[in-house]
Amino acid sequence: MAGPAYIADSPGAVTKVALDGLAVLFHEPSGMTHIVASPAPEILEALQEGPADLAEILRRLSEVFDVEPLPSMGRGWGGVDSATRSVPAAMPPPPQPSPIKGEGAFAEALAARLAELEAAGLVRRA
Amino acid sequence: MSGTDDSNAFVPSRRTVLVLGAAAASTVVTVRPALAQTAGSVLNCEIPVPGPQAGGSYIAPDGSLVAPGTPGAAPPLARPLRGEEVKNLLRSGSTPAGVDSASAQAYANYIRRLQAGMSGFTCYASLQMPR
Amino acid sequence: MRHELALRIGPVAFRIGSAWRSPLDALARLYAGYPAPEDGLCDFTVRLEPERPWRRFIRPSVAIRGDYILPDAAPLSLAHGLLAAEMGMNLQMALGQRTWLLLHAATVEKDGRAIVMTGESGAGKSTLAALLGERGWRLMGDEFALLDIGSGALLPFPRAISLKNGAIGVMEAEVEAGRFGPRLAGTPKGDIRHLRPNAEAIARMDEGAKPALILFPRFGEAAAVRGVGQAEVFMRLTQASTNYVALGRRGFDALTDLVRNVPALAIDYPDTETAVGLIADFRRELAA
Numbered sequence: 001m002a003g004p005a006y007i008a009d010s011p012g013a014v015t016k017v018a019l020d021g022l023a024v025l026f027h028e029p030s031g032m033t034h035i036v037a038s039p040a041p042e043i044l045e046a047l048q049e050g051p052a053d054l055a056e057i058l059r060r061l062s063e064v065f066d067v068e069p070l071p072s073m074g075r076g077w078g079g080v081d082s083a084t085r086s087v088p089a090a091m092p093p094p095p096q097p098s099p100i101k102g103e104g105a106f107a108e109a110l111a112a113r114l115a116e117l118e119a120a121g122l123v124r125r126a
Numbered sequence: 127m128s129g130t131d132d133s134n135a136f137v138p139s140r141r142t143v144l145v146l147g148a149a150a151a152s153t154v155v156t157v158r159p160a161l162a163q164t165a166g167s168v169l170n171c172e173i174p175v176p177g178p179q180a181g182g183s184y185i186a187p188d189g190s191l192v193a194p195g196t197p198g199a200a201p202p203l204a205r206p207l208r209g210e211e212v213k214n215l216l217r218s219g220s221t222p223a224g225v226d227s228a229s230a231q232a233y234a235n236y237i238r239r240l241q242a243g244m245s246g247f248t249c250y251a252s253l254q255m256p257r
Numbered sequence: 258m259r260h261e262l263a264l265r266i267g268p269v270a271f272r273i274g275s276a277w278r279s280p281l282d283a284l285a286r287l288y289a290g291y292p293a294p295e296d297g298l299c300d301f302t303v304r305l306e307p308e309r310p311w312r313r314f315i316r317p318s319v320a321i322r323g324d325y326i327l328p329d330a331a332p333l334s335l336a337h338g339l340l341a342a343e344m345g346m347n348l349q350m351a352l353g354q355r356t357w358l359l360l361h362a363a364t365v366e367k368d369g370r371a372i373v374m375t376g377e378s379g380a381g382k383s384t385l386a387a388l389l390g391e392r393g394w395r396l397m398g399d400e401f402a403l404l405d406i407g408s409g410a411l412l413p414f415p416r417a418i419s420l421k422n423g424a425i426g427v428m429e430a431e432v433e434a435g436r437f438g439p440r441l442a443g444t445p446k447g448d449i450r451h452l453r454p455n456a457e458a459i460a461r462m463d464e465g466a467k468p469a470l471i472l473f474p475r476f477g478e479a480a481a482v483r484g485v486g487q488a489e490v491f492m493r494l495t496q497a498s499t500n501y502v503a504l505g506r507r508g509f510d511a512l513t514d515l516v517r518n519v520p521a522l523a524i525d526y527p528d529t530e531t532a533v534g535l536i537a538d539f540r541r542e543l544a545a
Binding site for chain 2: 032033034035036037038039040042061064065066067068069070071106108109110111112113116117119120122
């Protein structure tokens with residue numbers, strides 16, 4: 001998919017300190033401090049290889065991680081079993097969009113993450 | 127990333143799940159300067175309504191400045207509002223002493239529209255509750 | 258200016274100038290026993306000036322000015338001149354301090370270990386600090402904690418404690434009258450009375466301490482204690498600091514070091530005696 005290419009600053013521009021599951025970043029060029037949760041640091045790391053658009057970022061992340069759009073919902077698909085609506089035990093999960101194609105939920109989620117990073121000044125468009 | 131981090135989360139020994147998160151989720155929080163909140167506790171401040179540059183303008187219900195005598199608009203306040211009065215006005219709509227309650231809404235909206243450089247802005251900023 | 262007073266509090270020296278004599282007389286009495294600045298050199302100047310020239314005599318109105326000013330500041334009456342001087346000193350620290358990372362917090366110390374109590378104004382930090390200062394703890398400060406950026410140590414800044422409303426009576430019952438300033442009624446924050454730290458706090462005002470515990474006290478709830486995650490502590494401390502952003506990378510390093518090395522707890526307390534007891538428990542655990 002053609003979209004904007006994103007760039008992150010080089011490693012020397014950002015100081016990172018891990019704090020109980022989150023990371024605190026000091027961005028030298030702006031002098032600003034950001035507290036970030038996954039997948040923000042992983043996305044910044046993925047951009048170290050060079051400018052990338054959403055599909056490419058997704059591809060780089062997928063090389064290292066099992067990428068999911070959302071936290072897994074727990075038992076069964078469709079969530080709650082109710083008295084009026086029973087979900088067959090053998091129901092297969094819905095077809096997940098392929099991460100490489102960057103479609104659907106993946107693209108939306110990743111775009112949201114990049115928008116946050118852009119607003120914070122940690123990422124910009126090439 | 128620079129080398130201060132000693133817990134390298136980016137090359138796991140087995141594949142980890144990375145959740146991208148819902149579109150509305152917030153994964154980046156930027157630290158804002160906090161001078162206003164702290165200075166607010168050390169100084170009593172006041173907000174003239176409207177500021178001295180307004181030249182006698184009245185205040186429309188939405189807080190904008192209008193010509194004096196415009197129907198439905200509130201007159202300039204005779205004295206500046208103190209920090210505590212402004213806080214109460216903005217939080218609970220309680221009208222300061224000597225202020226007409228119908229005008230109170232106009233004054234509240236004027237204050238909310240204050241920008242940096244306008245008289246009273248620092249006071250308004252210092253009254254905001256921490257997020 | 259017409260009248261002047263020089264005062265050293267911990268590592269910071271102030272020159273306070275005033276168009277009127279009474280605020281400086283009150284300040285000198287409140288800070289009896291404090292040292293003069295070394296070599297007479299001052300870090301900050303506070304000036305108490307008439308809001309308009311004729312307001313020096315007619316309904317005297319004290320404007321707080323100095324090296325650093327905040328626009329929109331309301332002037333105070335001459336009767337509250339002492340309060341104006343205190344606010345002026347706070348303002349110089351809040352706006353001008355670049356040597357140490359400033360945290361809006363009360364600090365007490367025992368056996369070289371300091372407890373930093375931080376939170377919103379009105380959370381009861383000053384009262385707690387004042388009480389602990391009379392119960393065997395050394396008061397390092399009730400308004401500002403000074404964090405040394407290189408060493409991570411806390412430096413004392415034992416200003417007069419600003420007691421408000423109900424807290425005044427609490428401390429009047431504990432401390433002799435000579436250590437109090439005048440009761441100032443009808444200030445924007447209600448009644449205020451200043452309390453001079455005790456002789457030990459003054460004598461040891463050049464002695465730093467290692468931070469051992471960060472505390473977020475909250476008054477008015479049933480007693481409870483819970484841990485606070487490091488990221489939350491970090492965020493809350495940036496909001497409690499007037500100069501974190503201005504210090505840039507140095508501030509980041511100092512604060513991340515503090516948060517990584519020092520545990521943090523949030524406590525709810527229904528009354529100050531309960532809080533004093535909880536803090537005594539923490540101290541025993543820290544010393545163990």
